[in-house]
Amino acid sequence: MHDFQFFGGGWMMFIWWFLLIALVIVLLRPLFKTNQQESESETPLEILKRRYANGEIDQEEFEKRKKDLM
Template sequence: MHDFHFFGGGWMMFFWWFLIIALIVIIVKAFFSSTKQNSNNESPLEILKRRYANGEIDKEEFEERKKELL
């Protein structure tokens, strides 16, 4: 049968799997929260410039919104 000596056997195997999964979840959450913080630090003008550079808005709309912001 199975001895489960690799993880320490029996209930310890479940403990190690729980620990591994918990660490993966913590790392993923930390990565996504740091991504959100970086995007929240942009000023409205920087967001507008980025949207114009990405082609989401045209020059006319960019100029109108820029005037509203300044």
Template sequence: MHDFSLFGGGWMMFVWWFLIIALVVFAVRSLMNVNQNSKSKETPMEILKRQYASGEIDEEEFNKRKRELLK
């Protein structure tokens, strides 16, 4: 019979699986956090340009906000 001595016994195998799953979850959450931080580093001017380019605001609104930002 196997007693899973490599993992430290039957119940220890569950502990190892828990640690592996926790490590994977931690890694995924860390990678997602990095992606969110990169978006938050946009300058106000870059955000304004992105909004104009995507059609969220028109040219008049873009110019108005741009003047405010450049003050």
């Protein structure tokens, strides 16, 4: 009769699954990384220019906000 004492039994299975899941998370994390770090390094004016370039705001809104920032 086998009592699962070889290499820790059930605990070893738990550790292997934990390591496998941790490895998958570490490998996939960069794929789902947001642009949050890029946004933190941008100045408010750079963000405003990017939003204008992307068409999120119009020229009037851009000029108004640019004036507020200056």
